[in-house]
Amino acid sequence: MCDFSTVAGLFTGASVAITAACVLIATAVVLNAGIFTSGGSPALMLAAAASCAVACGLVAGAYAAAEDFFNCAASTYPGVSRCTLIGSFKTDLQSLSFTLGGLTVACAATAAGAWIPGLGAIGMIAVSAGLVTLLGFIAKMIQDFNNVAACVNAAAGSPLIPGWFIYVLAVLVGVVALTTAWVWFKALPAWWKMIFPSPTH
Secondary structure, three states: OOOOHHHHHHHHHHHHHHHHHHHHHHHHHHHHOOOOOHHHHHHHHHHHHHHHHHHHHHHHHHHHHHHHHHHHHHHHOHHHHHOOOHHHHHHHHHHHHHHHHHHHHHHHHHHOOOOOOOHHHHHHHHHHHHHHHHHHHHHHHHHHHHHHHHHHHHHHOOOOOOOOHHHHHHHHHHHHHHHHHHHHHHHHHHHHHHHOOOOOO
């Protein structure tokens, strides 16, 4: 029987890793803002890089599992081959994996200067650009997943793809969006003060 649970399980694991990375990044931004706390930022950014790397691997695994699932579904239920957005959904997973790979590099690179108050903010802003890209792909996945699930389940005449998976995507969008907003809220003022320091009297 064609089983979507491997795809859902791997992606849910990736979601946990992404959430951990977001928490680590958000905390690192706070620590970088303080003269006496900025020394803790590099370790957190390296941990965030590791979390992103784990998520990247899990999403890549989910993509491979999705290939197997949709091939099985198409051979078992001929109507599934007419679900044109399956390719788009798989591309979303691939793009997400590539973005997480880039975010891994960005977090690791940011760690080098994260111990310097203000200077680390520049790297944090670069990381937030990766988060925005990540957010866009996850949001697109929600739309594609809804269409794919409806089409595949209708063609199979049974719920091959569980509806709860949409909630994993929705929660992940919220987590990434809040982290991105927090990074900009904390990092931009620090970056601005470094570029345009207040005049001393």
